[in-house]
Amino acid sequence: GENVEQHPSTLSVQEGDSAVIKCTYSDSASNYFPWYKQELGKRPQLIIDIRSNVGEKKDQRIAVTLNKTAKHFSLHITETQPEDSAVYFCAAWPKGSARQLTFGSGTQLTVLP
Amino acid sequence: GAGVSQTPSNKVTEKGKYVELRCDPISGHTALYWYRQSLGQGPEFLIYFQGTGAADDSGLPNDRFFAVRPEGSVSTLKIQRTERGDSAVYLCASSLLGQGETQYFGPGTRLLVL
Secondary structure (H helix, E strand, O other): OOOEEEEOOEEEEEOOOOEEEEEEEOOOOEEEEEEEEEOOOOOOEEEEEEEOOOOEEEEOOEEEEEEOOOOEEEEEEOOOOHHHOEEEEEEEEEOOOOOOOEEOOOEEEEEEO | OOOOEEEOOEEEEOOOOOEEEEEEOOOOOOEEEEEEEOOOOOOEEEEEEEOOEEEEOOOOOOOOEEEEOOOOOOEEEEEOOOOHHHOEEEEEEEEOOOOOOOOEEOOOEEEEEO
16 A cells, blocks of 8 residues: 655744655555645645646645655745644545555644744 | 534543544535544544445454445444544545545544543
8 A cells, every 4th residue: 555754753944944845655656645734733734736747836835846756745835934833744645546545644844933 | 615524523432432423524525534643643544435335444443443424425433342542533524526636624523532
């Protein structure tokens, strides 16, 4: 089955700096990669996703890149703000999977004012 | 419109008891998923419904866990003979049609087994 590894587990940045979170996946059939943000005690919320037919997608301060050959994808947040502080999860979905989304273990991002 | 809702928000029970957790998906969403999230971990897939049927229950840890969705909308996750290791947040998500689509999560039910 699919295995998703996420790094780092914790990340602290100064407000205004960029943050990068990286994930690797094992199943080359994976073709859908969402990123979720989860604030303490709240539900996971989708912030951006990418499919395997594109290499990069951007939405304002958030971007995701995908390298299918290396089987890794990354979340980039620019001009970080304190409200970006949360746990971020990557996930992968192999086409035809019997196990649906497989999540990484999460990254606790702290943006210091 | 209304998002995914789950009840109760918190549930405390004693080891060996039976519990039911409810999920109300977004109206019109045919796909419904249950996940379990332990502290410091990502959500772990349990079961996926397409309409009324369980299309994939391969994530259920053992036969103490069971879920139903009799009318293709609300779903109930049932846990028999609860164990302390069942303590976690149980998340429900729904999507419009199914595989490879955006999943919208509910707020979760925090289950504590004493």
